[in-house]
Amino acid sequence: EVQLVESGGGLVQPGGSLRLSCAASGFTFSTYDMHWVRQRIGKGLEWVSAIGAAGDTYYPVSVKGRFTISRENAKNSLFLEMNNVRVGDTAVYYCARDRGYPIGGLDVWGQGTTVTVSS
Amino acid sequence: DIQMTQSPSTLSASVGDRVTITCRASQSITAWLAWYQQKPGKAPKLLIYKVSALESGVPSRFSGSGSGSGTEFTLTISSLQPDDSAIYYCQQYSTHLYTFGQGTKLEIK
Numbered sequence: 001e002v003q004l005v006e007s008g009g010g011l012v013q014p015g016g017s018l019r020l021s022c023a024a025s026g027f028t029f030s031t032y033d034m035h036w037v038r039q040r041i042g043k044g045l046e047w048v049s050a051i052g053a054a055g056d057t058y059y060p061v062s063v064k065g066r067f068t069i070s071r072e073n074a075k076n077s078l079f080l081e082m083n084n085v086r087v088g089d090t091a092v093y094y095c096a097r098d099r100g101y102p103i104g105g106l107d108v109w110g111q112g113t114t115v116t117v118s119s
Numbered sequence: 120d121i122q123m124t125q126s127p128s129t130l131s132a133s134v135g136d137r138v139t140i141t142c143r144a145s146q147s148i149t150a151w152l153a154w155y156q157q158k159p160g161k162a163p164k165l166l167i168y169k170v171s172a173l174e175s176g177v178p179s180r181f182s183g184s185g186s187g188s189g190t191e192f193t194l195t196i197s198s199l200q201p202d203d204s205a206i207y208y209c210q211q212y213s214t215h216l217y218t219f220g221q222g223t224k225l226e227i228k
Contacts, residue, residue: 037163045222047217050217056215103169
């Protein structure tokens with residue numbers, strides 16, 4: 001079964017750090033681009049970061065310089081290192097698989113892990 | 120960044136109705152558009168990719184189209200069912216910096 005399972009969420013103070021993990025199974029992880037998408041409570045989806053199969057990374061302005069996406073293909077794992085977190089980073093964080101060119105679309109999603117930034 | 124704007128923000132319709140949700144991009148995204156359905160407490164589910172391609176397992180009452188300009192797109196549900204109550208999001212993947220629309224909440228009367 002194709003599956004993504006996030007972990008690592010929790011309570012962190014403003015200015016602190018947190019590392020999220022996403023364990024992939026049931027597919028050849030190394031060949032897919034992967035993403036993190038977040039959702040604040042009661043709000044819409046916000047794309048947070050992406051990493052290509054080749055290791056290239058992309059971020060929106062809102063997290064660039066604070067968040068780092070990485071992957072460890074040997075362990076079928078995706079990571080999101082969150083530094084200098086803000087109250088506005090409080091959200092459910094999903095990892096998602098991208099089928100890539102020429103099809104596209106985020107076709108597999110995890111169940112999400114909740115990050116709460118509060119003092 | 121490319122901005123995606125959906126309309127309406129909320130929509131109430133009856134079972135059997137034909138429903139249309141619109142998504143506009145701030146610049147041409149050619150055909151790199153997907154639609155997702157999200158139900159409360161669940162992860163989003165891919166419905167449509169490349170404007171009009173139906174994801175495997177998605178009912179055929181869902182369809183997607185584009186105006187040809189690369190900036191205006193629609194998601195149509197041909198005959199609304201009770202299970203279609205959800206929030207729907209469009210998403211562009213024309214550039215490496217993906218963006219989502221703000222969502223359309225679809226309620227069943």
